[in-house]
Amino acid sequence: MQVKISPLAQMMRSAKITSSTRQIMQKDLRETLGTERRLDFLAALPESAQAKLSEDIHASRKRQRQSLDDAIENGMRMVPMLLRGPLKKILF
Amino acid sequence: MSQLEVLAETVKLARLLGTTPEALDYLKPLDAAQLRELRERLSEAEFARTRPMFQKLTQASRLLPNALVAMMGEKVFGAVLCARIAGLMPADRAIDLSLKMSDAFLADVAVELDPQSARDVIAAMPSKRVVAVALILVARGDYITMGRFVGYLSEPVIDAAMKAVTSDEALLRTAFFVESKEKLNSLIGLLPESRLRSSILLAADDHSGLWTEALALMDHADDKWKRKIGDLAADQDEAVLNSMMQAAQRLQVWDSVLPIVGCMSVKSQRKVAALPGLADPEVLNGIIHAAEHHSLWSDLLPLVGYMHEKTRRVAAQVVEHLPREVLLNLLSTANSKKLWPDLVSILKLMDEAEQRTVVRLIGEQDEAVLKELMLAMDRAGLWGEVLPLVRMMDAPARKTAALLVPHFPEEVLLRLIETIDQLNLWPDLFALSSDMGDAELQTIADLIAQQDAALLDRLIQGVDQYDLWPQLLPIAARMNKDVLLKFRTALLPLSNRIASIQAQAEKLGLMKSLGPLFADS
Incomplete structure (x- = not known):
């Protein structure tokens, strides 16, 4: 399967790390994992x-996903085609 | 946290991320607790992200009869969706639905489930279903999923599962991934001794490759179980211990193995210490490296005491090249854990120059350390080994020892004199006496005065052999007339030397006190 590379990883591959890159990178991880201080150790990596x-x-x-x-x-394959859209909206 | 725990956590994180443990090499700076924290937060974040979406589905499912929902769950929506909604519905409803699903499907759901979010459902699951699902997971070799659930199941349910899963391999592999390490002790307690033994034998089988799992299990066991399992391993054929030690070296997990050995009985520790493989400098390097990096000197030092001289000599060669800070840690452990005799057993096998370096280092420690060294060696009946070392120390340390020794309890001093007499170590004692003050010299004089004529004879011979008269005479000057008369008797075989000894007494200005010694000369 072709895995889409995150913008951050693309940046990492193509450019030297600058402080702004670092900030984006940390923001990226924070967004993924939340802002819990319990994961502060990742910043030391x-x-x-x-x-x-x-x-x-x-x-x-x-x-x-x-x-x-x-x-x-x-x-949804069990459901008639026309009803799939509305049912999806109701259920999910 | 041991290397084995890091390995287990890496495998689990790799599975969550859909990659291989090797591909996570870049996370090597993280320890096991951090890897676990990362995995749990990732899993939690993923479930939290989709929770609102599945809450609607969960609510909608309430409108349908459970039998229909269970059928649709298994046949239509599948394990991934069912796992997401399992923790969102009341436990009794989830259980009712699960009872209407097949064991194989529940095993599929278990793989996708976040046990933390569905903990009430797991805890309420009937024992028979848990056992059935466990057997399916074992058949699939999915030990990671098995291990994730152990912490959420009651002891009777786990007991039933462990009895049903008769494969020792499955047991060891599951234990490796158990999340709630604190539960492992009660789990080990549920196993009969025969099962513990067969698990050890399986691990020791070269074809099984299961030492990683077995050692991880032992690593998390408390000291009582470490001792029990360690002794069980030592009671088997020597090949079992050999295999364990080879695995420790191959996997570089001495940090897990040393504490197990440290908990073993003396009999078992002697067996470990006698293993020929231990004399390999590479192996001893690995062991000593682990002892230093994981503060395990107290587990290693007693083992050294039981090693054959050949092995201990290799250990001495490794230790003598340790940097100063590491040696200081070693000395500190030997002191705090009362393991001086074991350390000295290595020390005396070092090359002289290195031995002197370490001894000087000991001498640089404070008075309490020197005192404990000497008293520990006395308790071990090893005065004979410590006196030459003290003599090797720098002047300030020798002076400290000189002022300490005479203040030891009388029974200690009597053992000291007995050892000196047996091993003819008078030069070592008198090397100290030159640093003693009046009170200390008086104590030594009183101590010698208590000895019988035979010992005094040997003392005189030793003093004359090593020309220690300048040291003995100031002590003798503190003795009463009766004792000096005994000395005079002991001097009779040396009649041709008396004039020279008297000249030395005169030179030291001691003739007034030593008069009875030379009365007839």
Whole structure:
């Protein structure tokens, strides 16, 4: 499966890390994992590791989203085509 | 946190991220607790993100009969969706639905479930269903899922599952991934001794490759179980211990193995210490490295005491090259854990120059350390080994020892004199006496005065052999006439030397006190 690379990882691959890149990277991880101080230790990881982690999390989320979408689509196959859209709106 | 725990957490995180443990090499700076925190937050964040979406589905499902919902869940929506909504409905309804689903489907749901969000459902699940699902997961080799659930199940349910899962391999592999490590002790307690033994034997089987899992289990056990399992391993054929030590070296998990060995009985520790493989410098390097980095000197030092001289000599060569800060840690542990005799057993096998370096380091410690060193060696009946070391120390340390020794309890001093007499260590004692003050010299004089004529004879011979008269005479000058007369008797075989000894007494200005010694000369 082709995994979409996060903007952050793209930036990491194409450019030298600057302080603004670092800020974006940390923001990216924060958005993914919330702002819990319990994960502050991630900031001590090398920048390349933070970027790779961010990339892996994005890929994993994408897979999970796909897996959920597939499950929902599979369920909807039982429903007549015309009703699928409205039912999706009601149920999800 | 051990390396084994890091490994288990890496495997679990890799599975969550849909990658391989090797691909997570970049997370090596994280310890096991951090890896776990990251995984739990990721899982929690994913479930939290989709919760509002599935809440609507959960509410809608209430409008339909449970039998229909269960059928649709299993046949239409599948395990991924069911796992998302399991924790969103009341536990009794989720249980009722689960009873209408197949065991195989529940096993699929278990794989996708976040146990924390569905903990009430898991806890209320009937034992028979848990066992049935466990057997399916075992058949699939999905030990990670098994391990994730253990912390949420009651002891009787786990007991039933452990009895049903008869494979020791499954048991070890599941234990490796158990999240609630604190529960492992009660789980081990549920196993009969025969199962513990067969699990050890399985791990020791070269084809199983299960030492990682077995050692991880032992690593999390409390000291009581470490001792029990460690002794069980030592009671088997020597090949079992050998295999364990080889695995520790291969996996570089001495930080897990040393505490197990440290908890073993003396009999088992002797067996470990006698393993020929331990004499390999590379192995000892690994062990000593782990002892230093994980503060495990107190587990290692007693083992050193039981090693064969060949092995201990190799250990001495490793220790003598340790940097000063590491040696200081070692000394500090030897002191606080009363393990001086074990440390000295390595020390005496070092090359002289390195031995002197370490001894000087000991001498640089405060008075309390020197005192404990000497008293510990006395308790171990090893005065004979510590006196030459004290003599090797720098002047300030020797002076400290000289002022300390005479203040030890009389029974300690009597053992000291007995050892000096047996090993002819008079030069070591008199090397100290030159640093003693009046009170300390008087104590030594009184101590010698209590000895019988035979010992005094040997003392005189030793003093004459090493020309220690300048040290003995000031002590003798503090003795009463009766004791000096005993000395005079002891001097009779040295009649041709008396004039020279008397000349030394005159030179020291001691003739007034030592008159009875030379009365007839």
